[in-house]
Amino acid sequence: MTQKKTNAQAPEKLTGIELTEVPKVSVGPKAIKSALTHINTEVGMIKGIGLLSKINQKNGFDCPGCAWPDPDEKRAFLAEYCENGAKAIAEEATKNRVSPMFFATHSIDELAALTDYELGKKGRVTHPMFLKEGGTHYEAIEWNQAFELIGKSLQSLNSPDEAIFYTSGRTSNEAAYLYQLFVRQYGTNNLPDCSNMCHESSGAALSETLGIGKGSVTLDDFNHADLVIVIGQNPGTNHPRMLAALEGTKKNGGKIISINPLKEVGLVNFKDPQKPWTWLGKGTELTDLFLQVTINGDVALLKAILFLLNEKETKNRGTVFDRDFIENNTQGYEVFIKDLETQNLEQLILQSGISKEQIIEATEMIASNKNIIICWAMGLTQHKNGVDNIREVVNLLLLKGSIGKKGAGTCPVRGHSNVQGDRTMGIWEKPQPEFLKKLENEFHFSAPKHHGFDVVEAIEAMHKKKAKFFLGMGGNFISATPDTEFTAEALRNCELTVQISTKINRSHLIHGKEALILPCLGRSEKDFQASGEQFVTVENSMGVVSQSTGHLSPLSDQLKSETAIVSGIAKATLLNSNTDWEEFASDYDLIRDKIEKTIPGFDNFNERVRKPDGFYLPNNARENNYSKTKTGKANFSINQVSDITTDENQFLMMTIRTHDQYNTTIYGLDDRYRGILNERRVVLMNALDMEAMNIKQKDLVTLTSHFNGEERQAHKFLAIAYDIPRKCTATYFPETNVLVPIQSKARISNTPASKTVVISIKKEA
Ligand SMILES: Nc1nc2c(c(=O)[nH]1)N[C@H]1C(S)=C(S)[C@@H](COP(=O)(O)OP(=O)(O)OC[C@H]3O[C@@H](n4cnc5c(=O)[nH]c(N)nc54)[C@H](O)[C@@H]3O)O[C@H]1N2
Ligand SMILES: Nc1nc2c(c(=O)[nH]1)N[C@H]1C(S)=C(S)[C@@H](COP(=O)(O)OP(=O)(O)OC[C@H]3O[C@@H](n4cnc5c(=O)[nH]c(N)nc54)[C@H](O)[C@@H]3O)O[C@H]1N2
Ligand SMILES: [Mo]
Numbered sequence: 001m002t003q004k005k006t007n008a009q010a011p012e013k014l015t016g017i018e019l020t021e022v023p024k025v026s027v028g029p030k031a032i033k034s035a036l037t038h039i040n041t042e043v044g045m046i047k048g049i050g051l052l053s054k055i056n057q058k059n060g061f062d063c064p065g066c067a068w069p070d071p072d073e074k075r076a077f078l079a080e081y082c083e084n085g086a087k088a089i090a091e092e093a094t095k096n097r098v099s100p101m102f103f104a105t106h107s108i109d110e111l112a113a114l115t116d117y118e119l120g121k122k123g124r125v126t127h128p129m130f131l132k133e134g135g136t137h138y139e140a141i142e143w144n145q146a147f148e149l150i151g152k153s154l155q156s157l158n159s160p161d162e163a164i165f166y167t168s169g170r171t172s173n174e175a176a177y178l179y180q181l182f183v184r185q186y187g188t189n190n191l192p193d194c195s196n197m198c199h200e201s202s203g204a205a206l207s208e209t210l211g212i213g214k215g216s217v218t219l220d221d222f223n224h225a226d227l228v229i230v231i232g233q234n235p236g237t238n239h240p241r242m243l244a245a246l247e248g249t250k251k252n253g254g255k256i257i258s259i260n261p262l263k264e265v266g267l268v269n270f271k272d273p274q275k276p277w278t279w280l281g282k283g284t285e286l287t288d289l290f291l292q293v294t295i296n297g298d299v300a301l302l303k304a305i306l307f308l309l310n311e312k313e314t315k316n317r318g319t320v321f322d323r324d325f326i327e328n329n330t331q332g333y334e335v336f337i338k339d340l341e342t343q344n345l346e347q348l349i350l351q352s353g354i355s356k357e358q359i360i361e362a363t364e365m366i367a368s369n370k371n372i373i374i375c376w377a378m379g380l381t382q383h384k385n386g387v388d389n390i391r392e393v394v395n396l397l398l399l400k401g402s403i404g405k406k407g408a409g410t411c412p413v414r415g416h417s418n419v420q421g422d423r424t425m426g427i428w429e430k431p432q433p434e435f436l437k438k439l440e441n442e443f444h445f446s447a448p449k450h451h452g453f454d455v456v457e458a459i460e461a462m463h464k465k466k467a468k469f470f471l472g473m474g475g476n477f478i479s480a481t482p483d484t485e486f487t488a489e490a491l492r493n494c495e496l497t498v499q500i501s502t503k504i505n506r507s508h509l510i511h512g513k514e515a516l517i518l519p520c521l522g523r524s525e526k527d528f529q530a531s532g533e534q535f536v537t538v539e540n541s542m543g544v545v546s547q548s549t550g551h552l553s554p555l556s557d558q559l560k561s562e563t564a565i566v567s568g569i570a571k572a573t574l575l576n577s578n579t580d581w582e583e584f585a586s587d588y589d590l591i592r593d594k595i596e597k598t599i600p601g602f603d604n605f606n607e608r609v610r611k612p613d614g615f616y617l618p619n620n621a622r623e624n625n626y627s628k629t630k631t632g633k634a635n636f637s638i639n640q641v642s643d644i645t646t647d648e649n650q651f652l653m654m655t656i657r658t659h660d661q662y663n664t665t666i667y668g669l670d671d672r673y674r675g676i677l678n679e680r681r682v683v684l685m686n687a688l689d690m691e692a693m694n695i696k697q698k699d700l701v702t703l704t705s706h707f708n709g710e711e712r713q714a715h716k717f718l719a720i721a722y723d724i725p726r727k728c729t730a731t732y733f734p735e736t737n738v739l740v741p742i743q744s745k746a747r748i749s750n751t752p753a754s755k756t757v758v759i760s761i762k763k764e765a
Pocket of ligand 1: 658
């Protein structure tokens with residue numbers, strides 16, 4: 001039977017744009033008002049305030065928002081969340097339910113006609129649901145039947161490598177560990193995860209240069225930094241609690257440089273929501289120097305700065321670079337400098353889009369300061385030369401000896417609240433041989449050694465029908481991945497698609513021949529298993545492992561924990577496994593005991609994680625030890641500037657987040673910090689570019705992306721004049737994922753290049 005094709009993209013519906021002035025200050029009372037409005041509408045005020053008081057407290061649960069760490073010392077009541085954390089909680093603890101009755105009365109096609117915002121607001125899935133072949137509606141199914149269906153489907157494949165097991169980064173350490181164990185006992189390393197689309201470029205660059213794929217700084221380092229550079233990141237929206245850390249830098253006399261094509265409000269000026277006495281004043285000015293780099297101009301900019309630093313150093317040896325550090329800890333300095341000296345400074349300056357005066361100013365700031373932290377996120381990773389971007393950041397830190405000491409180091413700011421922990425637990429398509437060996441010894445099975453598929457490879461494999469089974473442990477695969485139409489075809493090729501989810505999303509609507517939705521507990525909910533109430537553990541952006549205990553009663557007695565779901569699937573699939581899956585799901589301490597035995601840094605895990613602050617995982621870069629790299633030293637590297645060219649009528653497009661979304665979960669339609677309200681289908685353009693093309697404010701345009709002679713289109717976007725460099729544009733993800741070509745990705749890390757999409761813009765009639 002050929003499957004009817006449900007729309008993979010959200011409908012092209014305009015919602016009524018309203019433009020306001022771009023605010024001058026972030027956070028402050030407006031943020032509190034916005035947080036409370038979301039809590040009130042979704043959860044109810046009394047229950048909501050009770051919940052907020054538990055977020056990120058030592059006896060509470062880990063905020064399902066971002067992975068920014070909590071302070072080690074005291075945490076004020078009601079203080080360790082932010083506006084967007086409150087929204088994340090409101091979404092999860094929503095009163096709205098997607099029940100079997102809801103599915104009986106709404107066909108898949110009807111649901112696909114809703115925007116992501118409308119769909120998400122339908123709420124939490126309450127029961128396991130099944131879509132039979134050719135079905136138009138999901139129907140309720142018993143858990144055991146669902147597990148059996150999955151087991152049978154997996155047993156029927158020609159090879160375990162025909163199955164794909166995706167993970168989004170909210171999954172707890174315990175669930176992730178059990179999941180990867182199940183997948184490897186089943187026989188594949190096909191464990192793509194959201195990291196592949198996120199910080200994979202950071203992991204690749206940092207492992208190669210410093211011997212650890214994670215950042216090196218702690219929260220306290222921000223209080224001791226002379227200079228913090230925030231590059232390719234929008235913390236005011238995506239990591240608001242980071243602003244308090246930056247405020248700490250400023251208070252102690254440190255300086256901040258921001259590098260971004262957009263002057264993001266959060267980076268400019270900040271009013272701490274936890275300090276109402278500051279609300280009347282001007283707020284803290286955070287950024288001392290703002291460099292409005294052109295999209296993907298970062299390697300050129302960094303190289304120009306390094307070039308000038310080297311000139312200064314050459315004139316006055318030892319005054320700019322940390323000679324001792326370079327001598328004792330690094331490899332490749334001479335070759336790196338030789339290459340740097342051949343660069344054409346004027347060309348680099350031109351390519352960066354920054355004036356020479358400003359580059360000199362930045363150089364002076366870097367030259368005269370010793371302790372430097374560099375923070376970055378998707379603005380650096382999601383480019384063809386994403387890995388180059390980050391290696392260039394490392395070059396700068398190495399020259400300054402700004403690593404492995406207080407107040408200095410690398411700070412890749414992670415996305416999902418446990419994305420870093422999932423990788424530590426072995427969610428990786430390229431597992432280390434030592435880890436597999438430990439698993440084999442502990443669990444007595446033979447683990448697959450060949451590497452599995454990452455996200456892009458998984459999509460291609462499903463597209464070619466080399467893979468026929470897809471399971472998503474959280475996340476929203478169809479909306480988060482590039483090339484929406486291509487990915488939809490890939491998923492439709494599957495025999496069975498399974499989504500383990502809290503909320504309804506578009507990935508439930510774009511499915512294989514048969515499909516399952518398995519509803520799970522969220523972070524905020526209590527988790528009862530056979531041995532009693534359980535807690536889970538997570539790892540934040542700075543490598544601190546701590547516990548997270550749910551607070552609310554589960555919204556339906558049909559929900560299972562992710563751990564229990566993995567256990568059920570494993571038991572139904574691996575009939576000869578000698579692992580007692582049920583026992584693990586009955587008592588998470590038993591899983592933690594196994595983690596301790598197989599993953600370094602987890603000694604006395606059960607005991608240490610019960611301490612209120614949790615514990616730090618080992619971090620060689622933090623300890624100034626680079627013996628884990630191939631050369632045994634911290635490595636300088638030679639990196640490529642962008643080689644992407646555009647025709648006269650083409651633009652670079654970056655796909656970014658609004659202030660009112662969590663990835664594909666759309667909290668609301670306002671991008672308050674950019675002054676764009678009630679509309680997501682916008683393309684931000686430089687006013688001069690608009691004038692040159694005779695495009696007026698709010699004109700309707702079609703966007704066409706160009707890659708290797710292929711074209712992809714997205715219709716019905718409103719052109720909006722914005723302070724953005726010429727030839728650069730910005731749109732919101734996921735609406736424009738349809739324009740991101742599957743083959744356009746970062747070298748080495750394979751991360752989709754969703755921040756450099758070459759587009760042309762045409763007025764609609
Ligand atoms: N509220 C909220 N919090 C979140 C998320 C969310 O969606 N909502 N998502 C979470 C996740 S998974 C992640 S990964 C993080 C994402 O956090 P961010 O990386 O901050 O998110 P983006 O919106 O992708 O913003 C990228 C920033 O990089 C800039 N940028 C784009 N291209 C370039 C470039 O070429 N050079 C430079 N220098 N800058 C560039 C953009 O202007 C923008 O400011 O946030 C996490 N936290
Ligand atoms: N164009 C473009 N594309 C991008 C990006 C970009 O900047 N531009 N960013 C990329 C990045 S950085 C990332 S991380 C990915 C994100 O990709 P994903 O992680 O796949 O997407 P999310 O939108 O975070 O997933 C949301 C869904 O997760 C489910 N969920 C929420 N909480 C839980 C939970 O506790 N357990 C389970 N099992 N399910 C849960 C809900 O059902 C919800 O609908 O998207 C990437 N895609
Ligand atoms: Mo992310």
